[in-house]
Amino acid sequence: MAFNITSGPTATAQKVVLYGVEGIGKSTFASQFPNAVFIDIEGSTSNMDVMRMPSPRSWQMIMDEVEDVKQRQICQTLIIDSGDWAERKCKEHLAVLGKWTDSTNDYGAKYVSLEKEFGQLVNKLSDVVEVGINVVVTAHAKLKKKEEPDQMGAYDRYQLKMEDKTGAMLKEWADMVLFANYETTIVTDSKTNSKKATGGQRVMFAAHHPGWDAKNRHNLPDKLPLDFGAIAHIFQKQVTPPVQTQPPVEQPQQEQVTAATTVETPQENNFGREPNIIDPAIPKELAQLMSVNEVTEEEIRRLVAEKGFRPYEMPVKDYPDDLIQGGLVAQWDKIFTEIKAKRAY
Template structure:
């Protein structure tokens, strides 16, 4: 067996969380060569590179797969925020099982499904880290009542805001996945009391990063950071200075999206299996489609079709071959639960069937 000694330099997995408006996104924007996946559309005032706001869980995963291929072009993937991404995850799980909400599963099964799906997503993010791209997850905080088994009484503490009930299962996953969990908040320097000694009012404060676990908040780091320090990227910049890139596969960075008109048959993606996600073609920062889509098609499906350059006719062919709807049925007439649960929820499999259909067409008719 090979023995590996010493410190291993690699990309980092970071969680930044705190109250809204504290500066989480602004701090993440200072990481090396960041690319944002803005799940809640809150980075419009930041001068950063970003991908279109994902309108579905499948679209978010496609974007992560694309970033993984951009070794050298970007050095940090920022998902802003992970708690909004978790909501898309829960919606996807419900749509795939034909449920209106997580509670409809019964016996807490819905929360288990969400936990498992989010766990697979974190594994996908770990793959991004393995090729040398840092991953930063921002999240909001929430104040919850907490009572330790060996203590008397309960007290308030800050935790990741990952769903009211799912947080008991998904928040630990995110914290365990991360190398560094940094809590950002205002540090209050004094509390003023009125002349009657009843009303208390905080005075003074500065935005502070807390890097060590405390009874009042979650935090951790493996880099010897002080317990607390001012909100300034310079205080953690040294951690990301020597992150190597480990490019595991050739990536086309200077060429545009593969032109299907020129090489329609040379598809490199494997036939999709239920447990094997399809590898999407590289997309531009603002994905474009060579086909015009009916504006009445639901936005979550339209965005996936645009990113993969899939026409309405191709979806109709695949759907009709499976016996769901006749070929002439417009997509916007499909049942919404079918669109969300099958076409969007199982998009990798749907796209794989579209690719198989394309291989059967004459060269001149391929879209």
């Protein structure tokens, strides 16, 4: 079998890992990516005006939400906030299965299970990238002693606040690993010989250094300001189709005379559907799902009343939290499917 050879860039979406010290603004930076939607596992976006999926309460819910983004393609960038909190949910899931314990006598079996299970999430994120959606995974940083075999002594080094195997997997998967930190300068007083730190500008590093992990595939400078504008050009590139090294073989064509026919394509009848105005008092998570899917409050009330949960006359904003979060938001795919089945255009 002969295979075509292509040349030129082929990536249409980027895989980014952004980690840094606590409070430096990782979530704020991530929110500046194009048309971003968060899967906020740690609750860091509570005071931010961003689009987010329902806060996942389990490892399976994280997997389901990633799959939902891939299937519905509702954004240009998916943010996992954060990778180390996702790993924590993964450990909780394995603990229920008896595959993650505090015991140190399992010969490392729990770390093998963690690597395998977390790898399923990484594979799902790759599937999201395949459909043209950027993926950004944030993470916290930790300091760890590093000792090189050919060097005298050890030194501190920043790395992902994750287990070694899962952290390494995430770094290998990414196109860019960016490390965010405060840049400080030590100034020595010549008279008193005392030292003090000055500066504190927020920066990000895009290249490997003995003191941290970082990389990129876009020839970025080693150090940049912690500002999305410094990397925005990467996400504005229009990738041209790959060029074939061999022209396709021309097939002989027979002249055919066909009668022109006009096929009328049925179109969705939107007559009579008014603009979808959502009550601002409806909880934001449900309101976002209604807005994205163009679901009206009347459709929600009708379905809830048919199921006997609440009377039709009750406004959605007055529904109890357990009905909104557990009955509507958490089961949105099922709810939306039933609503679509009842629509009569």
